[in-house]
Amino acid sequence: MDEVVEILPDLLEQTGIMLQIVGLGMLFGGAGGLVVGTALYVTRRGGILAQPVVWWLLNTLVNVFRPIPFIIFIAALQPLARVVVGKGIGTDAAIFAIALAATFGIARIVEQNLVALDPGVIEAARAMGAGPWRIIRTVVLPEALGPLILGFTFAVIAVVDMSAVAGLVGGEGLGNWAITYGYRQYNPVVTWSALAVIVVIVQLIQVLGNTLARKVLRR
Amino acid sequence: MPHISLVDVTKTFPARRRGERPVTAVDGVTLDVERGQVYGIIGYSGAGKSTLVRLVNGLEPVTSGSVLVDGVDITTLRPRELRRVRQGIGMVFQRFNLLRSRTVARNVAYPLEVARVPRAQRQAKVAELLEFVGLTEHADAYPEQLSGGQQQRVGIARALAADPSILLADEATSALDPETTEEVLSLLGRVNSELGVTIVVITHEMEVVTRIAHRVAVMEAGRVVEEGPTYDVFTAPRTETAKRFVRTVVRALPEGEELAALRARHEGRLLTISFTDEAASQARVFGALARAGVDFHLVHGGVDDIQGRVYGLLTIAVDGDDAAIRDALAQVGPGVTVTEATAEPAGPAGPAEGGERDG
Numbered sequence: 330m331d332e333v334v335e336i337l338p339d340l341l342e343q344t345g346i347m348l349q350i351v352g353l354g355m356l357f358g359g360a361g362g363l364v365v366g367t368a369l370y371v372t373r374r375g376g377i378l379a380q381p382v383v384w385w386l387l388n389t390l391v392n393v394f395r396p397i398p399f400i401i402f403i404a405a406l407q408p409l410a411r412v413v414v415g416k417g418i419g420t421d422a423a424i425f426a427i428a429l430a431a432t433f434g435i436a437r438i439v440e441q442n443l444v445a446l447d448p449g450v451i452e453a454a455r456a457m458g459a460g461p462w463r464i465i466r467t468v469v470l471p472e473a474l475g476p477l478i479l480g481f482t483f484a485v486i487a488v489v490d491m492s493a494v495a496g497l498v499g500g501e502g503l504g505n506w507a508i509t510y511g512y513r514q515y516n517p518v519v520t521w522s523a524l525a526v527i528v529v530i531v532q533l534i535q536v537l538g539n540t541l542a543r544k545v546l547r548r
Numbered sequence: 549m550p551h552i553s554l555v556d557v558t559k560t561f562p563a564r565r566r567g568e569r570p571v572t573a574v575d576g577v578t579l580d581v582e583r584g585q586v587y588g589i590i591g592y593s594g595a596g597k598s599t600l601v602r603l604v605n606g607l608e609p610v611t612s613g614s615v616l617v618d619g620v621d622i623t624t625l626r627p628r629e630l631r632r633v634r635q636g637i638g639m640v641f642q643r644f645n646l647l648r649s650r651t652v653a654r655n656v657a658y659p660l661e662v663a664r665v666p667r668a669q670r671q672a673k674v675a676e677l678l679e680f681v682g683l684t685e686h687a688d689a690y691p692e693q694l695s696g697g698q699q700q701r702v703g704i705a706r707a708l709a710a711d712p713s714i715l716l717a718d719e720a721t722s723a724l725d726p727e728t729t730e731e732v733l734s735l736l737g738r739v740n741s742e743l744g745v746t747i748v749v750i751t752h753e754m755e756v757v758t759r760i761a762h763r764v765a766v767m768e769a770g771r772v773v774e775e776g777p778t779y780d781v782f783t784a785p786r787t788e789t790a791k792r793f794v795r796t797v798v799r800a801l802p803e804g805e806e807l808a809a810l811r812a813r814h815e816g817r818l819l820t821i822s823f824t825d826e827a828a829s830q831a832r833v834f835g836a837l838a839r840a841g842v843d844f845h846l847v848h849g850g851v852d853d854i855q856g857r858v859y860g861l862l863t864i865a866v867d868g869d870d871a872a873i874r875d876a877l878a879q880v881g882p883g884v885t886v887t888e889a890t891a892e893p894a895g896p897a898g899p900a901e902g903g904e905r906d907g
Contacts (some may be wrong), residue, residue, distance in 0.1 A: 449641060449645040450648075452607060452641075455636065456634060456637075457658060458635035459631070460627075472647060472652075534848050
């Protein structure tokens with residue numbers, strides 16, 4: 330117990346850093362994924378802004394980057410991080426890599442949920458004279474909101490997982506702390522307390538996501 | 549000027565994959581819908597009627613031909629202009645297609661938002677429309693909380709929100725049970741008679757057409773094979789497709805096993821009398837037979853109401869002298885046709901079959 334009290338300040342600090350990585354990674358990755366996923370949906374053949382060439386480019390991009398294991402992706406992205414966030418190492422570089430990886434992953438989640446939409450409601454909106462942008466804003470996204478919330482909840486948890494790898498490029502956070510001070514220094518208390526915090530955070534995110542989705546779906 | 553005019557319209561969908569052939573859903577259709585008319589388009593599924601109705605508001609672009617709405621050829625319009633035209637054409641769908649993320653009131657408000665009507669006016673219009681379709685108390689309900697008939701009434705209110713002059717109803721009653729079908733049909737009737745909206749009804753349910761359509765087109769394989777006032781098409785169908793449809797509503801001629809059963813039960817000849825509402829023709833037939841001393845009784849058939857007019861097909865078993873029967877029926881006059889009930893499937897007093905179904 331004393332050991333836990335001793336590591337508590339570090340635990341809290343590292344939890345804060347992890348939440349920052351996850352939060353910013355989700356903010357940028359979530360927005361990017363929503364845009365790319367919606368673009369995939371509307372530009373596909375028969376879509377409301379059908380653009381076969383744009384669709385093909387986006388689809389190929391997502392297919393190329395999404396399957397790369399994140400631990401390789403974050404390392405490979407260092408030169409680009411240097412250009413974008415100024416440094417190839419550190420927490421910012423990790424956030425950058427996470428946001429990009431999340432964009433590709435979330436794009437597919439968004440696309441899948443939008444494809445499942447009833448084409449009838451889109452047709453009804455078109456019949457009422459709504460243009461493509463209005464349809465995206467007032468029909469496509471609101472109608473898919475429930476599944477999208479569940480999809481994003483799934484994505485947040487995947488991003489928590491990614492954040493553990495931040496240490497590879499010198500980023501901080503609970504994952505890095507558990508590996509550096511727990512695993513490498515044979516201190517299971519550090520490892521297990523980090524794990525416990527992550528489990529609690531993941532549970533909270535899931536409960537929040539489920540509650541929101543239930544509210545939106547009214548079931 | 550007709551309200552809607554299709555001129556030699558064809559719609560071909562490209563082959564979906566190599567080796568498949570392109571599908572011609574609508575094949576050289578020409579028809580006019582007059583202002584204030586309820587126009588029925590009937591046909592089996594796959595006949596092209598749903599595609600046809602989507603050409604009217606440009607949801608599907610035509611492959612060739614022109615579609616004139618209020619004299620404007622919509623096939624030449626740019627997307628923005630076409631969307632403007634669509635605001636003046638309401639559409640009702642088989643599966644209602646309501647937005648699940650919106651309440652009833654906000655669904656009805658949708659076309660008003662598209663038309664950029666200010667909020668206060670929107671609310672007033674929505675209230676008025678919900679009143680018209682009898683759903684005022686459900687304004688804040690979500691679509692899934694309503695019955696099918698109620699959802700379709702929301703669909704109709706929504707279609708009417710932007711004060712369209714045309715309403716397209718694509719199988720609007722096909723997902724409903726008979727009672728709610730009746731409810732929705734009478735609402736469509738009011739939309740036509742009280743609001744003066746021109747309605748195009750696509751359906752495979754013949755009751756819908758005989759109830760509300762003034763004029764009807766019969767489609768088969770993308771073509772209009774028969775067209776005319778509903779009463780005429782239903783009392784004297786010319787094509788095989790039209791005859792098959794008519795049989796589903798009008799109590800038909802006895803055929804096959806039914807006819808064999810009637811034959812076994814009744815001696816003498818079986819005659820089918822088809823009569824329209826001209827000068828109490830029914831009474832004249834029975835009167836003439838009675839006066840000739842011919843014994844007869846009714847064995848099959850019925851009387852229908854088509855667009856508020858009478859049409860009947862009655863099969864009688866007659867027992868008596870052939871000459872007397874012939875003389876009696878010769879006196880009957882117009883509005884009545886008599887055919888011998890035979891094993892051959894024949895339309896009521898129709899011309900010989902063949903040559904009408906171009907493959």
